[in-house]
Amino acid sequence: MPMWSTRFYLxxxxxxxxxxxxxxxxxxxxxxxxxxxxxxxETVLADFFKRI
Incomplete structure (x- = not known):
């Protein structure tokens, strides 16, 4: 489950x-x-945070 929400409804x-x-x-x-x-x-950000 992501730590943030990227869902916007327009x-x-x-x-x-x-x-x-x-x-x-x-x-x-x-x-x-x-x-x-x-x-x-989400995948890119998750990978980034794993590296720091």
Missing amino acids: NYEENLEQIKSTEVELITLSGGHMSSIESQA
Whole structure:
């Protein structure tokens, strides 16, 4: 179990409204979540902390 929480829930429609008049691009990841990226980050950080 990780020592921190990296889970954030964003409202898609609210994000679309916020970026409407900007040059920002809203990208949706397959599956609608970042669990694979989070898992990689947790592994890298866990390995780092084991070494210090």
